[in-house]
Amino acid sequence: MTVHDLHAHPRFDSLPRRPRLSQEVARRISERIRAEGLAPGDQLPTESRLVEEFGVSRSVVREAVAHLRSEGLVEAHQGKGVFVTDPARRKVFRLDANASGRARDLLAIFELRREVETGAAGLAARRADEAQRERLRDLVAAMAATQDEATSAELDIAFHGTIAEATGNACYRDFTQYLDRQLRLAIEAARKQAALAPEQAARILAEHRAVCDAIVSGRPNKARKAMRAHLDNVVQRLGLEEAAR
Amino acid sequence: MTVHDLHAHPRFDSLPRRPRLSQEVARRISERIRAEGLAPGDQLPTESRLVEEFGVSRSVVREAVAHLRSEGLVEAHQGKGVFVTDPARRKVFRLDANASGRARDLLAIFELRREVETGAAGLAARRADEAQRERLRDLVAAMAATQDEATSAELDIAFHGTIAEATGNACYRDFTQYLDRQLRLAIEAARKQAALAPEQAARILAEHRAVCDAIVSGRPNKARKAMRAHLDNVVQRLGLEEAAR
DNA sequence: TTTCCTCAGTTGTCGGACAACATATGAGAT
DNA sequence: ATCTCATATGTTGTCCGACAACTGAGGAAA
Numbered sequence: 182m183t184v185h186d187l188h189a190h191p192r193f194d195s196l197p198r199r200p201r202l203s204q205e206v207a208r209r210i211s212e213r214i215r216a217e218g219l220a221p222g223d224q225l226p227t228e229s230r231l232v233e234e235f236g237v238s239r240s241v242v243r244e245a246v247a248h249l250r251s252e253g254l255v256e257a258h259q260g261k262g263v264f265v266t267d268p269a270r271r272k273v274f275r276l277d278a279n280a281s282g283r284a285r286d287l288l289a290i291f292e293l294r295r296e297v298e299t300g301a302a303g304l305a306a307r308r309a310d311e312a313q314r315e316r317l318r319d320l321v322a323a324m325a326a327t328q329d330e331a332t333s334a335e336l337d338i339a340f341h342g343t344i345a346e347a348t349g350n351a352c353y354r355d356f357t358q359y360l361d362r363q364l365r366l367a368i369e370a371a372r373k374q375a376a377l378a379p380e381q382a383a384r385i386l387a388e389h390r391a392v393c394d395a396i397v398s399g400r401p402n403k404a405r406k407a408m409r410a411h412l413d414n415v416v417q418r419l420g421l422e423e424a425a426r
Numbered sequence: 427m428t429v430h431d432l433h434a435h436p437r438f439d440s441l442p443r444r445p446r447l448s449q450e451v452a453r454r455i456s457e458r459i460r461a462e463g464l465a466p467g468d469q470l471p472t473e474s475r476l477v478e479e480f481g482v483s484r485s486v487v488r489e490a491v492a493h494l495r496s497e498g499l500v501e502a503h504q505g506k507g508v509f510v511t512d513p514a515r516r517k518v519f520r521l522d523a524n525a526s527g528r529a530r531d532l533l534a535i536f537e538l539r540r541e542v543e544t545g546a547a548g549l550a551a552r553r554a555d556e557a558q559r560e561r562l563r564d565l566v567a568a569m570a571a572t573q574d575e576a577t578s579a580e581l582d583i584a585f586h587g588t589i590a591e592a593t594g595n596a597c598y599r600d601f602t603q604y605l606d607r608q609l610r611l612a613i614e615a616a617r618k619q620a621a622l623a624p625e626q627a628a629r630i631l632a633e634h635r636a637v638c639d640a641i642v643s644g645r646p647n648k649a650r651k652a653m654r655a656h657l658d659n660v661v662q663r664l665g666l667e668e669a670a671r
Numbered sequence: 672t673t674t675c676c677t678c679a680g681t682t683g684t685c686g687g688a689c690a691a692c693a694t695a696t697g698a699g700a701t
Numbered sequence: 702a703t704c705t706c707a708t709a710t711g712t713t714g715t716c717c718g719a720c721a722a723c724t725g726a727g728g729a730a731a
């Protein structure tokens with residue numbers, strides 16, 4: 182099958198799911214690093230020390246350290262020990278502010294997204310191939326046709342995702358999509374997706390159409406402006422700026 | 427002490443460092459996920475199956491899975507199994523193209539950085555406090571004074587880092603610095619930091635000064651333009667566009 | 672039919688052992 | 702006294718076996 186059937190698989194929707202020990206230990210270790218102000222290059226306590234300290238088995242300590250390792254927070258060296266990583270060598274970027282869902286944090290992420298996605302629109306206008314242009318047109322047409330809230334949300338995601346694809350830059354695409362998804366998750370968590378008024382739906386559609394037209398006709402500057410306006414309006418519609426104050 | 431003394435700690439400069447088994451297994455598992463086209467929600471083979479398949483102990487398999495887990499690629503559920511995560515729920519962003527150091531990949535990252543850091547300059551012009559403005563001026567002055575290659579590289583990093591700070595947006599700051607650092611690492615790895623000609627040093631200084639002046643005098647648009655020009659010139663000086671072809 | 676129990680399967684945790692590696696120590700040679 | 706090298710010790714990496722906690726399914730009993 183080409184499309185995955187979600188209902189064929191177990192759902193993990195709202196599991197309270199008791200926290201794993203290793204996660205807890207990882208959290209406490211990273212807290213210790215911050216609390217004690219360990220500088221890059223400083224050595225962590227040995228595994229056996231951590232075992233005594235937290236009263237867990239070495240397996241748990243090792244999984245916890247493995248977690249910190251793949252977050253890039255520490256580096257382990259066989260025969261020597263575990264050392265705090267220089268932030269400059271950290272290999273991953275994590276958006277941790279979103280979990281809180283506070284308006285201030287959301288606004289901060291939006292500020293970044295505004296810039297990134299504006300650039301994406303510009304690149305897409307330059308580089309989108311015919312198939313991608315057509316897909317954008319189709320998506321806007323579908324948005325115009327539907328009334329359903331859930332469907333239009335999916336189309337919205339697909340629209341921004343297609344633009345990200347059309348940049349022709351894998352790195353740009355991945356980050357754009359990462360930001361977009363994290364932001365939507367945060368928003369969804371913050372407010373239970375209050376249904377929008379119909380006249381707002383019309384304005385959103387118009388904004389999307391403007392972005393689409395500019396990209397399809399290959400006008401980078403126009404695409405940038407349209408995307409920027411769209412994102413600014415999204416912030417306004419969500420009432421984020423008022424909520425942040 | 428305010429500045430960390432690097433030389434007080436063991437160095438891990440150019441360790442060939444034999445790859446860890448768990449890393450290797452993690453890589454092969456994630457390859458399998460892609461190769462077999464496992465969709466979100468699909469179940470991975472059980473740990474015992476993976477143990478047979480890769481011929482390693484369960485500890486190694488567990489550390490490998492822990493790695494994938496903290497990358498957000500999979501989710502483990504006690505008593506049920508390990509399942510592929512919906513990409514939309516992935517919590518980290520990783521820039522993996524840079525390891526190769528190929529000019530094409532570098533150029534892709536630069537394209538993203540250009541947009542992000544341009545925005546950062548604009549925000550900094552709006553929000554930098556007096557101390558940050560002064561620091562920028564000091565850094566440019568120091569650049570003008572020094573001849574040393576290493577020192578001027580450090581000043582360069584500090585300059586861009588200060589701008590990132592001055593955005594007053596933690597999320598923006600972290601990503602800007604992440605990008606900046608990853609890019610420098612990649613460049614350093616690619617070419618052994620060929621010393622620049624003195625007249626180029628003068629041009630770099632002028633570009634930095636232009637950015638600094640615009641931020642200090644609080645002109646966002648001018649700051650954006652100056653930063654964009656600077657980054658474009660960096661790409662040109664590195665000869666990336668020619669190398670990519 | 673419904674409910675509850677048992678049971679097999681899976682991941683989570685535990686404890687011990689040895690291998691691989693890095694560093695310090697000390698004996699012996701020069 | 703100084704240098705060299707084997708040894709000892711400490712650390713992380715890997716392996717092994719066992720049990721605990723949890724899930725899902727199937728069967729027994731009401």
